[in-house]
Amino acid sequence: MRVSLPHMGNIYIPFKAMFERLKIDFVIPPVSNQRTLSLGARYSPEGLCIPFKMTLGNLIEAAELGADTMLMPGGYGICRLGYYTKIQEQILRDLGYNVEIIQLGVSEHKFLGILNLIKRVSNNASLLKIISAFRFGLAKLNALDMIERLVQKARPVEMIKGTANKLYTEAVDAIHRADDYATLKNVKKDYASRINQITRNDHARPLIVGITGEFYVLLEPFSSFDVERELGKLGVEVRRTVFTSEWTKFSFFLNPLGINEKNRIHRAALPYLKRDVGGDGWESVGEKVLHAKEYDGIVHLAPFTCMPEIIAQNIMPSTRERIPVLTILCDEQIAKPGILTRLEAFVDLLERKRRASTSNLQRVNT
Ligand code: SF4
Numbered sequence: 001m002r003v004s005l006p007h008m009g010n011i012y013i014p015f016k017a018m019f020e021r022l023k024i025d026f027v028i029p030p031v032s033n034q035r036t037l038s039l040g041a042r043y044s045p046e047g048l049c050i051p052f053k054m055t056l057g058n059l060i061e062a063a064e065l066g067a068d069t070m071l072m073p074g075g076y077g078i079c080r081l082g083y084y085t086k087i088q089e090q091i092l093r094d095l096g097y098n099v100e101i102i103q104l105g106v107s108e109h110k111f112l113g114i115l116n117l118i119k120r121v122s123n124n125a126s127l128l129k130i131i132s133a134f135r136f137g138l139a140k141l142n143a144l145d146m147i148e149r150l151v152q153k154a155r156p157v158e159m160i161k162g163t164a165n166k167l168y169t170e171a172v173d174a175i176h177r178a179d180d181y182a183t184l185k186n187v188k189k190d191y192a193s194r195i196n197q198i199t200r201n202d203h204a205r206p207l208i209v210g211i212t213g214e215f216y217v218l219l220e221p222f223s224s225f226d227v228e229r230e231l232g233k234l235g236v237e238v239r240r241t242v243f244t245s246e247w248t249k250f251s252f253f254l255n256p257l258g259i260n261e262k263n264r265i266h267r268a269a270l271p272y273l274k275r276d277v278g279g280d281g282w283e284s285v286g287e288k289v290l291h292a293k294e295y296d297g298i299v300h301l302a303p304f305t306c307m308p309e310i311i312a313q314n315i316m317p318s319t320r321e322r323i324p325v326l327t328i329l330c331d332e333q334i335a336k337p338g339i340l341t342r343l344e345a346f347v348d349l350l351e352r353k354r355r356a357s358t359s360n361l362q363r364v365n366t
Contacts, residue, residue: 155232
């Protein structure tokens with residue numbers, strides 16, 4: 001059995017670590033790129049969203065490398081994600097690949113779901129071994145997200161542009177290669193200190209922009225034109241609440257105990273949207289309401305044809321809480337240069353807004 005799964009940011013690193021410890025042959029498809037998207041778009045039904053197309057492209061590339069068992073996230077919610085597995089398996093078979101796609105039903109079965117799935121692909125490894133491998137994968141996931149948070153803060157204020165990104169790439173690679181806890185701890189400490197030592201412009205007051213929207217495009221940079229890095233280049237600090245390590249902590253361990261991190265966001269959205277509309281639409285509205293006073297602007301990432309985010313996009317302009325929102329539709333038909341121009345114009349608008357409110361404040365004080 002040769003197992004693989006589609007990309008979503010750095011998620012392949014903890015999976016690889018976990019599967020290596022269980023002696024499962026794990027195939028990593030090429031990092032998502034233009035070919036992945038072209039393949040996915042060519043074989044997908046036309047109206048489907050970019051997560052479907054990108055993950056299909058990843059699965060085809062994994063099958064080309066010999067993977068025969070694919071893991072694919074699924075869900076039981078309102079959005080069509082729950083149907084992806086079957087359709088993608090059919091498409092791969094029609095293309096001549098004899099593969100099985102197993103749906104990661106973590107939404108329904110939480111931690112037990114992932115344990116059962118690992119048990120199945122590891123040829124019934126003992127529970128002790130599985131939990132130990134899972135813990136190591138989780139440690140890597142936490143390390144990756146911790147480093148990413150530091151990089152998000154350093155990017156907009158670094159004196160030599162590109163330093164944080166370079167260290168980030170090195171850190172991801174080092175975390176990937178670390179094969180025991182001691183090495184992982186040292187790598188984490190070393191890169192955290194190197195990122196914290198980046199020479200910064202102490203006078204800079206970067207604009208704060210929240211990134212919200214659909215889960216997949218938030219976490220897979222290629223699908224969303226790498227907006228976080230691009231905003232960093234423009235001197236903007238990005239804030240994102242969605243991280244895979246947080247999601248894992250809540251979905252697997254805290255949600256079953258009744259602790260729901262999203263309650264606060266849902267409460268904030270309630271005056272405008274009374275119920276879950278599938279995907280992350282409810283959260284997108286809530287994030288805007290919650291952070292309107294805290295951020296200078298919000299970039300809303302929405303896959304083209306994604307019903308939950310279309311609902312959110314249409315509700316956002318009518319909330320009482322005012323903050324500029326730039327919605328970016330992610331799709332293979334949209335080119336990056338156009339997105340860069342829109343980001344520059346958005347940042348320009350936020351800067352002017354901040355200047356205007358600072359001079360109003362000064363006038364009031366004099
Ligand atoms: S939430 Fe939207 S983009 Fe995500 S899988 Fe569902 S329909 Fe597609």
